[in-house]
Amino acid sequence: MRSFYEFFAGGGMALAGLGEGWQCLLANDFDHKKAETYRANWGGDHLIVDDIRNIAPEDMPGKPDMVWGSFPCQDLSLAGEGAGLRGDRSGTFWPFIHHIQALRDEGRAPGIIALENVLGTLTSHKGADFTAICEALSSLGYRYGAIVADAVHFVPQSRPRLFIIAVRADVTAPALTISDGPKTPWHPTSLKNAFGRLPSALQDNWLWWSMPTPPQRQTKFADFVEDRPTSTKWHSASETTTLLSMMSEVNLAKVETAKAAGVKMVGTIYKRTRHEHGIKVQRAEIRFDEIAGCLRTPAGGSSRQLIMVVEGKKIRSRLISTRETARLMGLPDSYALPARYNEAYHLTGDGVAVPVVRYIAEHLFEKLISKTEPAQGRVGA
Structure with a gap:
């Protein structure tokens, strides 16, 4: 059983995507409304509802195989105000990095760090923010690469997102997980350009992650539509x-x-x-x-x-409808949504597409971390 922390957990969609082969030792989000939904679906024994800056090393149990962070996108989004990693929201990336450093100092550094955000991360401040992310990962002793995965390959929603995946320097990446250069559809021009802007020292630590092309999606949006919605x-x-x-x-x-x-x-x-x-x-x-x-x-x-x-x-x-938005994120109809429309819409619109996480887990995470022994620490419900 593999273990992980999920920062900026929202409704636990990364947890849903990782699936039964993963144990969540720690989930964190500062949004109390999202936390209610998280508890309703996953339990709350391992959930800390607080600002990420207020979490101490002793609050983080066990030795996680992976630390996941879907840090806020507003300051990096093309629709935002352009504050980037200096912004109040997207700037929470730095406390996240601080926690990885604390784990490393205690000999508990995760084998994998996974970051998810909008494509604007690649060009924010003319690429300086993406460079800063890579530099931070490098300073912690990780090699890293990135892919752009569009949820449209799995569900009928156009939703391209950037996934930055870093592995600790002593983790050997199996040959099938890396390639000798960018590959379609995971490495579009925007990502290749962002790589090209990195200083040579950071390029030396770069990995071109490799995954098979997703199978042809069989569903269409009309399949997801409710005839008699209750939320609208x-x-x-x-x-x-x-x-x-x-x-x-x-x-x-x-x-x-x-x-x-x-x-x-x-x-x-x-x-x-x-x-x-x-x-x-x-x-x-x-x-x-x-x-x-x-x-x-x-x-x-x-x-x-x-x-x-x-x-x-x-x-x-x-x-x-809110159930339609949940379906578009790959959540099952058994997933409990907030009763209030705006809360449910915000929860789903702010999440990560579940089948995208599952695909990356199957073809990258689980090949990089092949542990089978039980994880130590708190376990999600």
């Missing part, structure tokens, strides 16, 4: 008409094409502010490609995703 209601006819009135000619043409398709069509919508003729105009932009747009948290002004169901001349619309 279908719009009235006038509300749907108003939504249609917010569409540009291009987007209205998509709706007309869907009406003529002769089959049930399900589209997803985000409201966005566009500049047209020097004026700010709010537009409803729809896609009918059987893929949901990337789920986002409402914080920072992001709109909530809507859906539109077109069956001939009949058109219905509503907010995406």
Whole structure:
């Protein structure tokens, strides 16, 4: 049984992805509402609800095989204010690194460090923040690499995310886990450019992680849609008409094409502010490609995703349901969600896609850490 810590745990989606072969010795998040959901699904004996800065070495039990950190993305996101790793939220990366250092000093350094965040991490402050992350990992005695994994390979949601994976210097990476250079689809141009900006000393510690190409996804967004959602209601006819009135000619043409398709069509919508003729105009932009747009948290002004169901001349619309958002993150219907819509939407939109974690665990983590003996310390429920 492999063991891990999960910092910035949210609703425990990394735990869900790692699965039964992993024991969570410590989970941490400062958000009390997310912690309630975590407890409802995973128990709370191993959960510390507090600022990461307030955790002491004695609060961290056992010797984890891996430490996972989905540190806050707001200051690194292209939609954020650009504070980067100096920001109050994304700057919590540094206390995270401090904890790894404390573990190392006590002879408990994990074999793997896994970091997950938005793609903006690669270009934040012209690449300086990504360089700082690599430098921090190198100073702790780790080699590292990164992949970009899009949840769309596993669930019908467009959700590319950066995963930085570091291994302790004495951990031998099996040949199948590394390649001699970047490989599709895991190493897009943005990542190759970020690597190219690293100083040569940091490039020397770089590993090009290798995984097989994911199998063809069999599901489409319509498979995830609830006919009778309990977390939201279908719009009235006038509300749907108003939504249609917010569409540009291009987007209205998509709706007309869907009406003529002769089959049930399900589209997803985000409201966005566009500049047209020097004026700010709010537009409803729809896609009918059987893929949901990337789920986002409402914080920072992001709109909530809507859906539109077109069956001939009949058109219905509503907010995406919270269960639909959970399904798009790869969570089973047995996963307990918050009763309040905004809390559930925030929880799922702020998480990591479960099947992405499972795929990386199967093809990287579990090949790097092949332990079978029971882990020591607290164990998740």
